[in-house]
Amino acid sequence: MLQQFMRLENDEIAALGSLASHTKLHDAGHILIHEGGTTDYVYLLVEGTASRYKLLPGGERQILGFLIPGDICDVQFITHRPDHSVALLSRAKIAKIPSRKMTEFLIHYPRIEWALSRAALLDIAILRQWLLNIGQRDACERLSHLFCEMKCRLSKIGKVESDGSFDMPVNQSALADCTGLSIVHINRTLQRLRNDGLIELRRRRLTILDPERLATLAGFSDDYLQVKPCRS
Amino acid sequence: MLQQFMRLENDEIAALGSLASHTKLHDAGHILIHEGGTTDYVYLLVEGTASRYKLLPGGERQILGFLIPGDICDVQFITHRPDHSVALLSRAKIAKIPSRKMTEFLIHYPRIEWALSRAALLDIAILRQWLLNIGQRDACERLSHLFCEMKCRLSKIGKVESDGSFDMPVNQSALADCTGLSIVHINRTLQRLRNDGLIELRRRRLTILDPERLATLAGFSDDYLQVKPCRS
DNA sequence: CGCTGTCTTGAGTCGGATCAAGATTAGTGG
DNA sequence: CCACTAATCTTGATCCGACTCAAGACAGCG
Numbered sequence: 127m128l129q130q131f132m133r134l135e136n137d138e139i140a141a142l143g144s145l146a147s148h149t150k151l152h153d154a155g156h157i158l159i160h161e162g163g164t165t166d167y168v169y170l171l172v173e174g175t176a177s178r179y180k181l182l183p184g185g186e187r188q189i190l191g192f193l194i195p196g197d198i199c200d201v202q203f204i205t206h207r208p209d210h211s212v213a214l215l216s217r218a219k220i221a222k223i224p225s226r227k228m229t230e231f232l233i234h235y236p237r238i239e240w241a242l243s244r245a246a247l248l249d250i251a252i253l254r255q256w257l258l259n260i261g262q263r264d265a266c267e268r269l270s271h272l273f274c275e276m277k278c279r280l281s282k283i284g285k286v287e288s289d290g291s292f293d294m295p296v297n298q299s300a301l302a303d304c305t306g307l308s309i310v311h312i313n314r315t316l317q318r319l320r321n322d323g324l325i326e327l328r329r330r331r332l333t334i335l336d337p338e339r340l341a342t343l344a345g346f347s348d349d350y351l352q353v354k355p356c357r358s
Numbered sequence: 359m360l361q362q363f364m365r366l367e368n369d370e371i372a373a374l375g376s377l378a379s380h381t382k383l384h385d386a387g388h389i390l391i392h393e394g395g396t397t398d399y400v401y402l403l404v405e406g407t408a409s410r411y412k413l414l415p416g417g418e419r420q421i422l423g424f425l426i427p428g429d430i431c432d433v434q435f436i437t438h439r440p441d442h443s444v445a446l447l448s449r450a451k452i453a454k455i456p457s458r459k460m461t462e463f464l465i466h467y468p469r470i471e472w473a474l475s476r477a478a479l480l481d482i483a484i485l486r487q488w489l490l491n492i493g494q495r496d497a498c499e500r501l502s503h504l505f506c507e508m509k510c511r512l513s514k515i516g517k518v519e520s521d522g523s524f525d526m527p528v529n530q531s532a533l534a535d536c537t538g539l540s541i542v543h544i545n546r547t548l549q550r551l552r553n554d555g556l557i558e559l560r561r562r563r564l565t566i567l568d569p570e571r572l573a574t575l576a577g578f579s580d581d582y583l584q585v586k587p588c589r590s
Numbered sequence: 591c592g593c594t595g596t597c598t599t600g601a602g603t604c605g606g607a608t609c610a611a612g613a614t615t616a617g618t619g620g
Numbered sequence: 621c622c623a624c625t626a627a628t629c630t631t632g633a634t635c636c637g638a639c640t641c642a643a644g645a646c647a648g649c650g
Contacts, residue, residue, distance in 0.1 A: 180490045182577060188490040209483055209582045243475045250478065251441055253485040258412045258420040260492050261538035265606075297628065306493035308607050313630065329615095345414060350441045497638075529596065540639050545598065591650105598645070607636075614629065620622090 127196035127283055130353055131244035138235055145231055146170050146221035152214055154295070158199060159212040168228045169199035174218025175295050179303065180210045189304035191252060192276065196283055198245065216295040216330075244353060251350040260306045263345070265315045268305040270344035273325060277334055278348045291326075291333035359428035359515055362585055363476035370467055377463055378402050378453035384446055386527070390431060391444040400460045401431035406450025407527050411535065412442045421536035423484060424508065428515055430477065448527040448562075476585060483582040492538045495577070497547045500537040502576035505557060509566055510580045523558075523565035 128134065128142070149172050152158075158169050161180060176193040190210055193199065199212055223231075232239040252275070259271050276294060277286060286292045298316070302309045319325045324340045326333040334340055341347075360366065360374070381404050384390075390401050393412060408425040422442055425431065431444055455463075464471040487507070491500050508526060509518060518524045530548070534541045551557045556572045558565040566572055573579075 178486075180486065182490070182494055186494040188493040190486045190489055207581070210486060243478070246475065246478050246482065250482055250485065253482065253489065254410075254412065254422045254442060257422055257485065257488055257492065258414070260489065261420040261535075262414055262418040299628080303493075309628095310608080310630090311606050314606095317630090349439070531596080541596095542598085542640080543638055546638095549598090593649085594647100595649105596645100596647080599643090600641105602639105602641085604636105604639075606638095607634100609634080610632090612630080612632105614627100616625100616627075618623100618625080620624100 128238065128241040128245065130282060131241040131248075132237060134237070134241070138238060141231070141235060142238065145223060145227070146172065149219045149221045151217065151219055154214050154216050154218075156218075157211060157213045158220065159208050159210075161208055161211040163208065165200060165208055166225050168223045168225055169212070170221040170223065171195055171197050171199065172219040172221055174220075175215040175293065176212055176218060177215055177296075177300065177304075178210050178212050187303045188306070189300060191249070191256070192304075194279055194283065195285070198242070215300070216293070248351070248353055255350055256304075265305070265307055265311055266318060267344050268307070269301065269312070269315055269319065270324070270340050271346050272301075272305065273332060273334060274337075274341050274344050274346040274348075275351070276332075277337070278351050282351075289333065290335075290337065291331055293330060294327065294332040295330045360470065360473040360477065362514060363473040363480075364469060366469070366473070370470060373463070373467060374470065377455060377459070378404065381451045381453045383449065383451055386446050386448050386450075388446045388450075389443060390446065390452065391440050391442075393440055393443040395440065397432060397440055398457050400455045400457055401444070402453040402455065403427055403429050403431065404451040404453055406452075407447040407525065408444055408450060409447055409528075409532065409536075410442050410444050419535045420538070421532060423481070423488070424536075426511055426515065427517070430474070447532070448525070480583070480585055487582055488536075497537070497539055497543055498550060499576050500539070501533065501544070501547055501551065502556070502572050503578050504533075504537065505564060505566060506569075506573050506576050506578040506580075507583070508564075509569070510583050514583075521565065522567075522569065523563055525562060526559065526564040527562045 134142075158176065159165055171193050173195050176197075176199075178190040178193065180188050180190060182188075192215075193212070200208060232242070255271075255275070259268050263271065273294075277290075277292060280286050280292045296304075298309050298312045301307075301316075302312045305312070307315070316325075316327060319340075320327070324334070324336050324343070326335060366374075390408065391397055403425050405427050408429075408431075410422040410425065412420050412422060414420075424447070425444070432440060464474070484507070487503075491503050495503065505526075509522075509524060512518050512524045528536075530541050530544045533539075533548075534544045537544070539547070548557075548559060551572075552559070556566070556568050556575070558567060
């Protein structure tokens with residue numbers, strides 16, 4: 127949600143709304159963007175969850191990040207040749223906006239363009255944190271950190287239940303590919319977290335049983351996710 | 359260099375020049391920005407090399423990226439509390455610009471602001487590539503990829519000699535901390551690359567002896583570093 | 591000349607990978 | 621509502637890439 131980054135005026139909100147008015151429902155697994163292909167559209171994830179990833183010739187996949195409702199898929203692309211793919215993790219509602227239209231729109235609403243660049247900065251902050259995660263932490267810490275991060279991001283858009291549970295529509299294979307671990311090891315690590323009473327993960331739904339202890343274990347602090355809206 | 363992202367007008371170049379007119383020389387090891395501290399300045403690296411990194415309580419360090427001449431240190435910071443540190447790898451020339459002044463400047467030169475946001479997109483592309491690197495590749499590939507990337511970035515600013523060598527002012531400890539490997543393993547991996555006749559690394563200077571073969575080994579393609587200047 | 595930081599090398603260990611198979615669960619169509 | 625199939629999850633056994641520890645060799649520098 128862009129409002130995290132800047133208080134928007136009513137007309138801006140309305141304009142955004144009409145820009146994203148044509149939404150379409152897609153099934154889990156649908157690939158929105160193909161690495162190396164071309165796009166002339168910007169996709170806005172209205173409802174559901176998606177992942178960005180890169181594939182290696184050998185078939186290895188690295189998940190680069192998760193998209194949650196309100197996230198935009200690819201203002202990112204410098205050229206129109208995306209350097210990674212985006213696929214849906216769950217059934218999702220998508221608004222598909224022609225790039226041309228988006229460009230014009232942003233010229234009329236420079237404040238929104240500015241908010242988007244803030245969103246990019248948040249992406250950077252998250253990417254750096256992931257790098258630290260994969261580069262320096264062990265399996266347990268990596269998973270814990272990821273869970274803490276997701277919970278924090280989702281809570282900002284009101285997607286965490288009062289009991290602390292939230293949708294996490296990923297299988298163990300996806301967890302493996304975003305932490306740089308093997309599926310088997312993810313499985314065993316999850317069991318440890320479960321046995322330690324830290325989390326519960328069932329039917330694509332994650333409950334953090336002891337947020338305090340999990341955050342400590344992960345070395346998680348939500349500072350990097352806190353974006354101050356500025357320029358009023 | 360911002361001109362990678364957009365053809366700038368003479369007055370813009372002149373304005374940038376005067377903005378960055380007061381430069382100062384610092385020694386290798388100098389810490390420009392402290393994680394968790396505060397900054398009211400934007401730093402422009404005019405000459406030399408620097409690294410961004412995060413530290414963990416246990417002393418582990420993850421290097422998040424390298425800065426080369428023309429790179430800007432921290433338009434990045436969403437709040438004024440940097441989430442990582444920046445230190446010089448070599449003696450370097452730095453322009454220190456007050457954030458206020460920078461903000462005003464960008465209001466007068468919106469095209470430059472726009473170029474900066476492009477630069478951020480390049481940062482994102484590099485970060486994603488690093489994530490792939492650390493997450494999925496083995497030691498040899500990681501190092502090779504890093505070297506290919508540095509050479510490509512440096513060649514864009516004319517910092518690669520005609521014999522293919524360039525400054526790489528990092529010790530093995532830094533290589534370890536940016537690839538997520540141990541120093542010892544870096545040492546052995548470097549030896550392999552040397553013995554295979556792929557590289558030569560002496561006195562902080564790297565020569566890629568067989569670019570072709572190294573790129574293949576690394577799975578490197580420079581696509582993600584190619585930024586098309588647009589909006590004329 | 592003698593630090594101090596950096597690089598090398600060897601030996602032993604371990605976290606996490608791989609391989610292989612069985613158990614569960616979720617979907618599908620009848 | 622059940623049978624069938626394909627994912628996904630578990631578990632055990634084995635292996636290996638990379639880590640740690642430890643010590644010696646250089647190199648740059650005041």
